[in-house]
Amino acid sequence: MKANRRDWMAGVAALALCSLPFKGFAAVIAPMFPIKARPLPLTDVRLKPSDYATAVQVNLDYLLSLSPDRLLHNFRLYAGLQPKAPIYGGWESDTISGHILGHYMTSLVLAWQQTGSQECRARADYIVAELAECQAQRSDGYVGGLGRKNKEGKIVNGREIFDEIMQGQIKSGGFDLNGSWAPLYTVHKWFAGLLDIHKAWGNPTALKVVVGLGGYFEKVFSSLSDAQMQEMLACEYGGLNESFAELYGRTGEPRWIAVAERLYDRKVLDPLVAQDDKLANFHANTQIPKVIGLARIHELTGKEAPGRAARFFFDRVTNHHSYVIGGNADREYFFEPDQIARHLTESTCEHCNTYNMLKLTRTLFSWQPDATLFDYYERAHLNHVMSAQNPATGGFTYMTPMMSGTARGYSEPGGEEFWCCVGSGMESHAKHGESIFWEGDDTLFVNLYIPSSARWEEKGVNLSLDTQYPFKSDIRIAIDQARQSAFAMALRIPAWARGREQVTVNGSAVPVTTANGYAMIERRWKKGDVVALNLPLDLRLEPAQGSTDVVAVVRGPLVMAADLGPAEKDWVGVEPAMVGENLLASFVPQVSDRPRFLAKGVIRPGDMTFVPFYSQYDRRSAVYFKRFSEAGWKKEEAAFLAEQARQKDLAERSIDIMHLGEMQPERDHDLTSEISYPVSYRGRNGRDARSGGFFDFSMKVQPGPLTLQATYWGDERPRAFDILLDGQKIATQRLAHEAPGTFFDVDYAIPESLTKGKSKVRIRVVPHDRTTAGPVFGMRILKARK
Template identity: 35%
Template sequence: MKNRKRIGYGLMLALACGMINSRVSAQSKPIELFPLEDIKLLSSPFLVAQQTDLNYMLKLDPDRLLAPFLRESGLTPKAKSYGNWEDSGLDGHTAGHYLTALAQMYAATGDPQCLKRINYMVDELARCQQNNKNGYVGGVPGGMAMWAEVKNGDFSSFNKKWVPWYNMHKLYAGLRDCWLLAHNEKAKIVLVKLSDWAAEETAGLTPEQMQRMLNTEHGGMNEVFADVADITGNKKYLKLAQRFCHQAILQPLEKRQDKLTGLHANTQIPKIIGFERISELNQDTAYHTAARFFWKTVVDNRTISIGGNSVREHFNPSDNFLPMLESEQGPETCNSNNMLKLTKMLFLYDNSPEYMEFYERLLYNHILSSEHPVEGGFVYFTPIHPRHYRVYSTADESFWCCVGTGMENHGKYGELIYAHQGKDIYVNLFIPSVLNWSDNGITLKQENNFPDRESTRLMVTIKKPQQFNLSVRKPSWATGGFAIKVNGKIVKAQNGIKGYLAVNRLWKTGDVVTIALPMKNSVEYLPDHSGWVSFLHGPIVLAAPTDTTDLLGLKADDSRWGHIARGKLYDFSQAPLIVDKGGDLAAALTPVKGSNANFSISPLIYQAKYKNLKLIPFYKLHDARYMLYWPVANADSISQREQQLETEDKLSTRLASRIVDGVNAGEQQPEVDHGLNSQNSNTGIINNRHWRDAGDFFSYKLGGNSQTTVLQISYSGKDRDRQFDVYINGQNITHINVADDAAEAVVTKEFKLPDGLAKTNKVLEVKFVATGGKRTAPVYSVKLLR
């Protein structure tokens, strides 16, 4: 039981299998987390989010989630598979997330319906595994035949599937969590058999073949195999975990090289979690160095105020956040889910306060804000484009990756509120909750109305008086009024680990600790230091709801791109403009009388029509357009700033209003979304832009409508020997000889579609075919325009 709890939360204890963690000296004890089942949430937005999540989860039908597994194992499904991503190639991925979410929710709440569903689903998966006879169980369409090819080093079918190992990782993680958190013995058996299958599946692959396979997104396969090594005590799984480490990512990070620009963000973060997990088990400092450097560069250079990162799922250049401002596809919630996991592991390694500061920021402002508080839908992208909005999933129709991690996010809020080091207790987060430390006979109850009220209170119940340290985190956002009182009297706390103050006394039942948490207001510019600012009150990011116009697709349907807020992108030049008169912008925040954590910034806003806008905590803002980042102008250069914003509108926002559909060539998820088909094709990055070319062909399927009249293509003009034809639904639209163009880095051309083509075809296949024995030019983007 103890081993299950430890592994489930990444605690760095001496391992039962004999792989002792040398990172903790014999003279000191590690900081450990409490099992999730020992912490219960009290009334707060977090409890609301947890219950809302549970209600959403219970709307799902386990038999529909299990249908792909039964189908692929030759058994008759008991219900029709769900649609959306669940029947378009990523079949079965939601079930893995669901198992993890159920296990977490059961540990957090004890809800018997969660355990009943866990037991049923694991039984069904075991039945599928038994029928397959080789240890395999999965929902990947045509998986048995494909995996047989992969075993022999043939990746032709594998490369045409939608990220098979990523899909499998969700199942591995779900089975692991059902064992660790819900104590389902059969889940462990299925997990180990499935791991044995993977070991056999990849045993004959050379290191070069393994690395070629790992170029395709594969989730955290290295992490789960490391976990299986810990669970079983068998080091063969740790070797398997190392074989699943992607060297193209690991090696630059070990050398502290940031080569992340242009990479699909959430493909990388689970790999890094795996690096750190392996480091926990074999004390490989290079793996830890890679994980630490990755975290540092992402958080410091690629993360916005809410704690999220990426645009269109990819890491943008650290010195240019304009693509994120332009796009309706801002930070992805999956990324933040995984950054929380990595942050937790690193905090337990060296207890640096920067980890807890980031964890808190991300938890309140991206994770908590990503669930609809009433209907329970989950958010995929959080745009920072001025006056844009978010889209929420619906239970029967939306099965994106961020629905899977969304169900996981809101059941584990208790995991890091408290920790302990020996008999000493740490208070890391100010979330209303009860810690029941039964082994030591201590109950700690935390009550507050934070962040609406700038304080928290801890009440001690204890079987018999005990002497220990109660260490409270002193946040960087707290002003000089931070103070700790015990039973109404201010105490002089001692410095504990960095960022914490420790109160040591003989504690007894009835002791009350009150902590004043005065929050300072602040502003943060984007990491590229451009003229866009976000406002904060303590750790809470503030935003202003602006209007509710044109919230197209606010509640998502089952369409392929239903997770994207496709309503009109408003112009930069029409956004509320902040005027910097040379003082502290944060000093202008004026509390709104009669409200909590709401502020006016009227003196800062240039346009009269926006002066009534109010800043509120972003996690409270739903079903509306909003301002999260604001353009800033110096008082003596307002007209220049307006002109700059107008120029950006012409280059991006107004083009966006013409786009019916489009794809950025070479970017993983957009290409998957648009049915990439290719032969003899390569991808790469030039000047921070993705591209794809081909020696034979590549094609995409784009959605058109009656207004579609133009095809726009952007490609490189530098490769003068390239020639290619462009077809739409088999009709030759144009022949392009790059030698006929100016030798420019980017050539953009528009072509009129044949009359009636878009009116009679909802799907338009745009195909690029190499001619004259040459390759196509590197193509950057393909768009259908009004």
């Protein structure tokens, strides 16, 4: 039976909403949904001039600068066809080749929907035709561009790994599968791109290619026992479960939902179903797409457990694992809940994570509208996603650092840098209009206040949204056309507004009903009606999870950050701190076209200017600050500055840093290994090697006296191993309870004769017989102290 808006309002009226930014969603959403919502089609929303519109145009230019034929190189090569253009470099020349083509297909669809670019649609159809030609060269439905490294280290057609898997030969070091870098993750991108093209304008060939590809992998998976399936799924598989579920939704064939439900990583997903947060030390972006897949399975089957897991996961990540900008994870990994204050590093907030969290947010909102969901969405979209593209160059970040003074690193659009966040970045900045307006029964939800115009086809309504929010408080929504004029407009009132919002229609106060975070205006609308919303944009301090003495400055939804100077100049200052009782009283507004404040007398070591964090593309920032009273500062200042000096000294002396057990650093340092595994312990990642194995990797060196520094856990059982540099042993390390309860560093002097005339060396760690090497929780090459 169809439920309506009145049922929804009655159902939510008794629900208590928490005043914290994203708190309470898991408690208020029930398994049965009295109302559902869907976004207005992106084709019916157009952006007006703003930073969002600029991002879309810059991204469109970037998309059109790419060559489809270069992205298709391996697909044609491995199908036995002549490539039409040389392959791109970077990740596209590695075994993960092809993942960008999947992102690119989806991005072309979104850019066409957002801007009407016919070139984007033509390119998407061209890619589909090329993939169909490649698939026709085979009889089994496979098509692909991924590679694998053979025993000689040469990259060859990765298709052969699936023959091995079907024979039960499954080998993974944690980030690779049979010599190929996360191949099922890459396969998911092809599924997603093709399905998006089919959905957007009904390209039948796109669905045909997906069905063929789905049949091939159905055969691969059906050859595996449940135990073998779990062994394979220990390697990242993206949201492949979502793709098979979606294929079921398009075709109605039960075979596809059976595959989707079998793509279930028990180690990660069982605790979520049981409402148990075991996320610490899991690679974050590996898990989020799995949960999106569970949500889709729930929608299609009505099974309660997958939906319960999705809601629980959202609550835990947003309320217990997220930074103030809405991003999550440190060095790509979740850590213990409510410990943000301990993880303010240079490697926080991978963009892909937030890209996927926003997809999950949209799904949950479609089940039952709740403003809390879009409080999170707005925070992450504005502060993280918008900071992840440099509008001057079109480049994308991988990480967005929360460590004071760290510059953001953006891809060079012409430099062939195709890491994962370039792929999710080109999607994110193609679609800034997709979540502004939603419809549910006879209600129009306004969830984001982004300058735009839209058509609500069902009601025959055209409307315009004009604002300089979040810089200024006033928001104006005008009815430009109204054919079927009786409906309710639901304006999201952020939790931080705390009931101080003002709403008028045509300049006069009107009756407003509040329901689940929305101001509901129900009336018979006519052309020329204007709704005005004013939201208070006061400064406030938000503590970091894990410490009330570490805070960030927020204005409305906008994270403010201290400006520490241009990115191209090294930052040599100490980490700033806040000292005083009434800190925000010392923030003095400055004349500017956007929020700008001078903090006078409360920042140590000196006064600083605060500006919107996302806009500091080419600047260095400070987002989080330790907070002290005057008495507390005097007590802590010496120790605080000494620790900052130690960290600064370490950073200045560091020539190269190897974060062992982490996917991208291991790729960057060309790690090879045998009988070696990534490990996680007490929030830190590392790598060990078992008897008969080893791991080795490249590190940069320079002339002069150098030191190799390694980090270990101080309470290991007895073990012994050798450390070699370019084949020469420089140390034997024995571990046996040296420093119980803590991590500790060991320095090894590097003979200058081993580095003379070299820019790189190979470090190898080899266990003694019948013992283990490490785990080693990172290594550095340091300039020796003078």
